[in-house]
Amino acid sequence: MHIEAMTASEVAWHERALCAQTGAEFFFPEPGSSVREAKRICELCESRSACLEYALANDERFGVWGGLSEKERLHLRRTEGDR
Template sequence: MALSPSHLLSLTVASAEWRRDAACRDTDPDLFFPVGTTGPAIEQIESAKAVCRACHAQAACLEYAIDTNQDSGIWGGTSEDERRQIRKRQAARARQTA
């Protein structure tokens, strides 16, 4: 599904608002993009999620990540696999109501 120009504009405006207040703004971005999901990456993922848990923009960040299909990194306190599961549940609910 392609995003319409008006949808892209609203995402851009919304993203600017929550990003201004995001706790990750003053954190090394590499923290939020671990390589892998095992070994040292486990601790890195937990550290990134800890920043998210303390962030006032967590819900908006997660919504942005879901809406724009961010498939890598930690967004809104969720991992790639967790967001994939959220999208699957949303798709299943949409099919049930269709």
């Protein structure tokens, strides 16, 4: 995530996010690796909904954002597009 390109409110949620306090390897694992640990951390994070909103609004295509994997966010976008 490029902090310099984020607005003040985006920086605020990111600074409070648990992912900012852990290693990026959980949230951007090697292809085929488990995202289970990242999702577990996201479940406990108060910034989860803001993170997911950011990822969807900015079409983040890699990593776990707001507790969802790339495939899950793609499915969510497609499902919401059908409405």
